[in-house]
Amino acid sequence: MQASFTRRSALALTGGALMASTRSVQATPxxxxAAIRDFAGEAAIRTGRVLVDVPALVENGNAASLTVTVESPMTEADHVRRIAVFNETNPQPNVVTVVLGPLSGRARLSTRIRLAGSQRITAVAEMSDGTFWLGGADVIVTLAACVES
Incomplete structure (x- = not known):
């Protein structure tokens, strides 16, 4: 008896392979x-100067408000170059990176973020003097977003 390979069986195999390859994509602490280390390179990262404001309890992870504020006079001599936000359970660890300069006025980033579940949100700021500062906040999510079905 000869086995037959039909178009239907080819599609079934391809679909199964695609689903298997996308299932377990999730960031971890x-x-x-590692993403924070890629952002900062070999530089020391200090704690402080960065405030991460996210609600402690989020009912729906599809659109949680997030504000990152960095203590800086935002002058030519002392300003924030970049702010990066990282997470530990969404599909990717990098959330957003913004580039600032002394003309930005304030060292503040406000946005909404999708959250795959309860986790720690971490922000790192690169200053004009080459130093890096870190802050973070924990958030509990009751209805997660970013969930593969």
Missing amino acids: ETRD
């Missing part, structure tokens, strides 16, 4: 830490 380790991938978040």
